[in-house]
Amino acid sequence: MESLRKILKVDGVTEVYAATGLHINVFMYALSFWLTQPLLPYMTKELGADRVTFGYLQTCLEVAQVFSSLYFGQVIDKVGSRYAMALAQFGSGISYLLLATAPSVNFLFLSRVPTVFMAVMLCAQGTMPSLTNGKDRAGAIGRLSVSYLLGMIIGSICGGILSDEYGYDMVGYLAMTISLLMAFLTLVVFPNTNIIRVFEKTDTKINMFSAISMSFRKHIRHLVVVILVCGMALSLYKSQFSVIMADHFHIKAKQAGLTTAIAAAVGIICNTFLVAPLRNHFSSRTLIVYSTLGLAVCFVLLTLVDNFEQLIALIVPITFASTILYTVGAAALSNSVSMDETGTAVSISHSVRSLTGVIAPFVGGYLFQNYNIDGIGFISALLATASGLLFIVMSPQAPNHIAKVDTTTSDKPKIEDKGEVKKEEKKKKQKQN
Numbered sequence: 001m002e003s004l005r006k007i008l009k010v011d012g013v014t015e016v017y018a019a020t021g022l023h024i025n026v027f028m029y030a031l032s033f034w035l036t037q038p039l040l041p042y043m044t045k046e047l048g049a050d051r052v053t054f055g056y057l058q059t060c061l062e063v064a065q066v067f068s069s070l071y072f073g074q075v076i077d078k079v080g081s082r083y084a085m086a087l088a089q090f091g092s093g094i095s096y097l098l099l100a101t102a103p104s105v106n107f108l109f110l111s112r113v114p115t116v117f118m119a120v121m122l123c124a125q126g127t128m129p130s131l132t133n134g135k136d137r138a139g140a141i142g143r144l145s146v147s148y149l150l151g152m153i154i155g156s157i158c159g160g161i162l163s164d165e166y167g168y169d170m171v172g173y174l175a176m177t178i179s180l181l182m183a184f185l186t187l188v189v190f191p192n193t194n195i196i197r198v199f200e201k202t203d204t205k206i207n208m209f210s211a212i213s214m215s216f217r218k219h220i221r222h223l224v225v226v227i228l229v230c231g232m233a234l235s236l237y238k239s240q241f242s243v244i245m246a247d248h249f250h251i252k253a254k255q256a257g258l259t260t261a262i263a264a265a266v267g268i269i270c271n272t273f274l275v276a277p278l279r280n281h282f283s284s285r286t287l288i289v290y291s292t293l294g295l296a297v298c299f300v301l302l303t304l305v306d307n308f309e310q311l312i313a314l315i316v317p318i319t320f321a322s323t324i325l326y327t328v329g330a331a332a333l334s335n336s337v338s339m340d341e342t343g344t345a346v347s348i349s350h351s352v353r354s355l356t357g358v359i360a361p362f363v364g365g366y367l368f369q370n371y372n373i374d375g376i377g378f379i380s381a382l383l384a385t386a387s388g389l390l391f392i393v394m395s396p397q398a399p400n401h402i403a404k405v406d407t408t409t410s411d412k413p414k415i416e417d418k419g420e421v422k423k424e425e426k427k428k429k430q431k432q433n
Contacts, residue, residue, distance in 0.1 A: 004016055004020075007143070008020070008023070008140065008143060009132055009136040009137075009139040009140035009143060009276060010128075010131045010132045010136075010140060011131065011132060011133060015131040015132070017190075018127075018131055018190070019128065019131050019140070021186070021190035022124040022127060022128060022144065023124075023143070023144065023147045024147075024182075024185075025085055025089065025120055025123075025124060025182055025186065026120060026121060026124050026144050026147040026148050026151070027147040027148070027150060027151040028151065028178050028179070028182045029088075029089065029092065029118075029120035029121070029148075029151065029179070029182070030147070030148040030149070030150070030151025030152045030155060031151040031152075031154055031155040031158075031178065032092060032096065032155065032174075032175040032176075032178045032179050033092070033118070033151075033152075033155065033175075034151065034152045034153075034154075034155030034156045034159060035155045035158060035159040035162070035171055035174060035175045036096060036099060036159065036171060036172055036175050037155075037156070037159070039099075039159060039163055039168050039171060039172075042163075042168070043099070043102070043108060043168055044108065046168075047102065047104060047105050047108055048105060058112065059358060059361075061112050061113070061115055061116060062354055062357055062358045063358055064116045065115075065116055065118075065351075065354045066351050066354045066355050066358070067208060067351070068116040068117065068119065069119060069122055069347045069350040069351040069354060070208040070211040070212070070344075070347050070348075070351050071206065071208055072084050072087075072088065072119040072122050072123060072126075072343070072347060073122065073126060073211055073343045073344040073345070073346060073347025073348070073350075073351075074206045074207060074208060074210065074211065074343070074344055074347075075087070075206065075343070076122075076123060076126040076127065076342075076343025076344075076347075077126075077340055077341055077342070077343040077344050078205070078206055079206075081123055081126065081127040081343065082186060082187065082190070083187075084119070084123045084126075084343070085120060085123040085124070085127075085186045086183045086186045086187045087117060087183075088117055088118060088119045088120045088122075088123055089120060089179050089180070089182045089183035089186060090117070090179070090180065090183040091114045091115075091116070091117025091118060092114070092115075092117065092118050092120070092175075092179040093175075093176045093177075093178075093179035093180040093183065094114045094176075095111055095112070095113075095114035095115050095117075095118070096111075096172050096173075096175040096176035096179060097172070097173075097176045098110055098111035098114070099111040099172045099175075100168070100169045100170075100171075100172025100173045100175075100176060101169070101172075119350070121144065121148060121350075122346060122347055122350045123343075124144050125141050125144060125330055125334075125346045125350075126334075126342055126343035126344075126345075126346040126347065127342075127343070128140050128141055128144060128334075129141075129331075129334040129335075129339065129342040129346075130339055130342065134335050135279070135280065136276065136279075137331040137334060137335060138275050138276065138279040138284070138327055138328050138330075138331035138332075139275050139276030139279060141327055141330050141331050141334075142270075142271035142272070142275035142276065142323075142327045143271060143272070145267060145268075145271045145323070145327065146267075146268050146271045146272050149264050149267050149268050149271075150268070152264060153261070153264055159171055162174070210344065211344045211347055211348055211351070214337070214341070214344060214345065214348065215348050217336075218396055219336045219396055220333065220336050220337070220345070220348075221394060222390070222391050222394035222395045222396070223288075223329055223332055223333050223336065223391075224348060224352060225387065225390050225391065225394060226288060226292065226325075226329065226387045226388070226390065226391040227325075227326075227329050227349055227352050227353065228352045228355075228356065228387075229383055229384075229386055229387035229390065230291075230292050230295065230325060230383065230384050230387035230388070231352060231353050231356040232356045232359070232360060232383050233295065233296075233299065233379075233380040233381070233382075233383035233384040233387070234295070234322050234356075234380075235353075235356040235357050235359070235360030235364075236360045236363060236364045236367070236376055236379065236380050236383070237299065237302070237318070237364075237376060237380050238360070239357075239360040239361040239364040239365075240361075240364040240365070240367075240368045240376050241259075243365075243368060244368070244373055244376070245259070245311075248372065248373050249305075249307070249308055249311060251308055251311075258312075259311070259312065259315055262312060262315055262316070262319075263315055263319045266315070266316050266319040266320060266323075267319055267323050270319070270320050270323040270324065271323060271327060274320075274324075275323070275324065275327050275328070278324070279328065279331075284328050284329075284331065284332040284335075285391075285395055287324055287328045288324075288325060288328055288329060288332070288388075288391060289388050289391060289392060291321045291322070291324045291325040291328070292321075292325065292384050292385070292387050292388030292391065293384070293385065293388050294317060294320075294321040295318065295321045295322065295325070295380075295381075295384040296381045296382075296384035296385040296388070297381075298314060298317050298318045298321065299376075299377045299378070299380040299381035299384060300377060300378070300381045301314055301377075302314060302373065302376070302377040302380075303373060303374045303377035303378060305373075326349070326353075329349060330346055330349050333345040333346060333348065333349055334346055364376060367379055
């Protein structure tokens with residue numbers, strides 16, 4: 001049990017069981033998603049759908065996910081992460097059911113609507129801060145990405161094999177069964193501890209605008225800015241990566257699959273072995289600054305790449321830097337608020353990343369069409385550099401309100417709010433006088 005606690009980066013036996021439940025949820029969610037994801041292009045073609053129209057639908061749903069992320073963050077904080085996680089798994093299951101039974105293009109479109117509820121990773125990241133102390137938080141959140149990447153790799157491989165043997169519909173039914181089973185287990189079997197934490201609150205009303213107002217707080221806004229601006233740089237690069245490989249380097253599908261596998265492997269290695277040690281030796285501020293500047297250098301080098309081998313070599317540092325940025329950034333957001341606001345704080349990161357994913361394909365397509373790979377590389381480098389500089393300028397030297405975790409207790413984190421402490425000290429002084 002002690003070795004498992006160290007691997008998961010959590011405090012106490014109860015938290016180990018809770019964190020294990022989170023990892024199982026994330027793995028099964030990724031497995032189900034990637035079982036069906038490779039099938040969509042083939043089903044779209046088989047049912048005679050217009051890919052352009054289908055692309056527009058996907059864009060609309062991504063816009064909806066910007067707001068659904070904020071909604072789920074509030075559900076985690078106000079209602080409890082058990083219900084948020086179960087809702088996310090249930091919505092995923094309904095989407096796979098509609099996908100498996102789609103007899104026409106309209107039903108195929110309809111199957112995409114419940115995807116706005118696919119927020120299992122957000123629920124897990126929003127809950128993990130309550131299971132660990134501030135120093136280990138980045139490592140614990142990084143471990144969740146490892147579970148996701150493992151599910152992604154296994155799901156991608158099995159999805160193609162199973163669809164050839166049993167057909168697209170059976171793969172959809174399998175994904176649906178896994179998701180609905182996880183929704184049931186989350187509600188009934190998984191421990192009713194911090195994973196399902198519901199703080200004693202007088203206000204349980206869901207208000208998505210509170211996340212927007214939170215993003216303007218002095219100790220949070222610099223984190224939001226760096227995730228937004230540098231996230232746009234990464235989204236520009238990712239949105240045009242497949243086009244760059246096909247049109248600029250003339251890379252075949254087999255080689256393109258290799259790049260995905262390499263990126264996934266680097267992500268697993270980084271989150272498993274590097275995030276926690278780096279966070280123990282360097283501050284979040286230092287890691288975020290160097291990640292953005294490292295990405296800027298990589299994007300400049302992208303304009304100088306001449307062959308596939310050089311591109312593979314460049315994927316490694318880009319994946320490494322982006323993993324550090326997103327993992328440490330999410331942990332820093334959760335560290336900057338009280339424990340009953342961690343879900344909302346993490347949802348800001350997810351929402352901002354979804355927003356960049358909506359805008360980037362249009363901007364990236366224009367840049368690549370008019371300026372080729374140089375346009376993508378230099379603009380992405382400029383955005384990454386700007387994000388690092390803005391982060392340095394906007395970072396408060398001494399935040400007025402940061403949730404501190406008392407690591408002297410192993411079972412439940414103790415939150416200390418500086419503002420409340422000052423008020424209590426003033427009251428004591430007044431009584432003494």
